[in-house]
Amino acid sequence: MPWNANEEAWFARAANGWGRRRPPSARWIPVVVALLVQLPGLVIAAFHAREDVLTLVFVALAFASSFVLVAARQHPGPVVAIVGALCVPAIAATTGPPVSAIPLALAVVSAVARGARVWAWGTLAGFAVIGPLGAYLLAGHPTAIIRPLIVALILCLLVGVGEALRNRRERYHEVAQRIAARRESAAEAERLRIARELHDVLAHSLSQISVQAGVGLHLFDTRPDKAKESLAAIKATSSQALEEVRGVLGFLRSEGYPTSYAPEPDLDRIPVLVETYTRAGLDVSYDEDLHSIPAPAIQLAIYRIVQESLTNVGRHAQAKTVHIALGESAGEYVVTIADDGRGLPDGVSESGRGMLGMRERAELLGGRFEVGAGDEGGVIVTAHIPARAAATNTGWTRAETTT
Template sequence: MPLSPRDETPVGTRTPPWTDREGPRGTRWFPVVVVALLQLPGLLIAFFDAAGHPLTAVAMLIAFLSSGLLALGRAHPGPVVVAIAVLCVPAIALTNGPPLSALPLAFAVVGAVVRGARVWAWWTLAAFAVAAPLAAFLLTSRPTSIIRPLILALVLVLLLGVGEALRNRRERFREVSRTLAARREAAAEAERLRIARELHDVLAHSLSQISVQAGVGLHLFDTRPEKARESLEAIKTTSGQALEEVRGVLGFLRSDGYADRSPEPDVSRIPVLVETYRRAGLEVTYENTLPHGASAATGHALYRIVQESLTNAGRHAQAQHVDIRIAEVDGWYVLTIADDGRGRPDDAVTEGKGMLGMRERAELLGGRFGTRATDGGGLTVEARLPARPAEAA
């Protein structure tokens, strides 16, 4: 049974929500709020001292306001990191306290790298490493003032590495998500095909039998009413069996896990199937020389292939006799079904849903399926299934 999306959600590979372009709308304001709260004390101190250092107070105000641009970083990460770097340089150059003015730039650099604007981030940081020390020297005229901007530039380089790690993590998450989505889709498609094959086999066989028995009943209704009654009873039995099998197939579609599921027919049910066609007037010989019972999957495939072949022989090929043999040869279960019907049209096999379904059943178990003309007319169907499907290559 395929895993549900909840069961297959990758764990431990998510990046911070504020770095996602597609994240919740409220998360875009997370870095803005964090940076503003951290910068606010320094801004208040600068304004209290504005009389002595007005330029510093203005520069810190500009750096404080630049944090608002982080809200646009999700949609425009490259331009945002450039704009914030330009706005933060004066405050970084003029202040000597804790480097809180660089916080907007730190968030912008990490966000730009994670969101794919790596070139913007690297070139902006390179320009910052030159412009910030130069601005500090020009604005303060102290040679030692360049040390602090250079240290900040080094810290931002380390943050670039953090951004690269987050970006790689994000890419892994997306790749895992795509892989799991493909697996779920493939599993769902395989399940749809399986259900389609089951429904086709059940309904095609049952409706074919009902049609034949109804024709016999109508033909004998006036002359041999007891035989007509037998045909009606056969129709009742066949329709009941078909309804039971359809319920079993559709039970797999229920999600509560409490559907009543009848056991899938296997090799042990083939004699009952053969007897049904014999009562309908088709001469069928059946020989099973398997030394032991087949596995559930293999037995079910053998049953369905026999069922579809008998339906084709009696309804489409208008055969009078069908010979069915099952044997084990060199680790393979070999199923051979030969009829004396009309055989291949124009010596070419045209695979309808029935033939295609039989081929798919064999190949899903690692086996092979083929048809060939029977000597003297008719068609021979041969399926080779591995005796141990789990070990088949």
């Protein structure tokens, strides 16, 4: 049966408390309870010892059986059998309140709660036969069997208490496992997100630094002014990359260390990307036709897709022109990056972690990602992201906005 949020939260708190290691002294609690309850009966039996020594021996055995309950956690099955054997004579021989059955009752509940059902039912079956028979032999009249039978019935009802405790423990463990699996899944998703962010930031920045360094070296002797611009671009790119890396990793630092967070990349930074690659000699154009402002998570995803696509073009495509188009149609944002490079290898639709990262970004927001060949060669990358993605994927939104 499914649980609602309040029930699961309650069981989660209970599971945390249940899973804590109990102190060794806790195992003596049932022993003390059984001893205190039986103590008056032992005193009364001792007072009448001269008249009935055998009853005193039986009551003393039941009293001593309380100490066997110490081992109920480790050996619940043998404990219930031993306690039953020691308590049956006293229950059969005495009259009045069956206080000698208290250790057996605690042992039965403990055995059933810990899964030793066969031991518990076997002990109760033996008690239901031996108890009334012993009472009849000791008392000498048929009505003596009524008391042991009533005690056996009460013990059978206590089996239900043990089952309830067992079911509750199983539910606690189930909730604890579910919480652990959820936390592990969230941690894995966070690791993947961090890896994706670092890949996009470092791959783009290092690629730009390499391109600008090559341009600077090529023009250093003939056009020093252009070489100086390349060095300035390298400085700006490296500074920006450093800030973004600090933003991604800042929350992983231990408490007590200062944390620096860079502004989250958004659509306003796409023209900066375009200008950067234009300075490197690539003809990049950018057209934007939006009717609404996308949510921050969507803006970040679009920016990273454009960034990674330009990085791939600069490193592998050997292209001369790139066209970026961002529009809004039928309730979704559509971004397209097309180049005139050499395209993907034959028989390969996607390759590399960059393509995988772009696909993950689009699909995590409920969209889709496509890669295909252009009409005149090159590669066309298209991502469709629903406009309501931020509302339906709150986990992604929270994860992204923390950077």
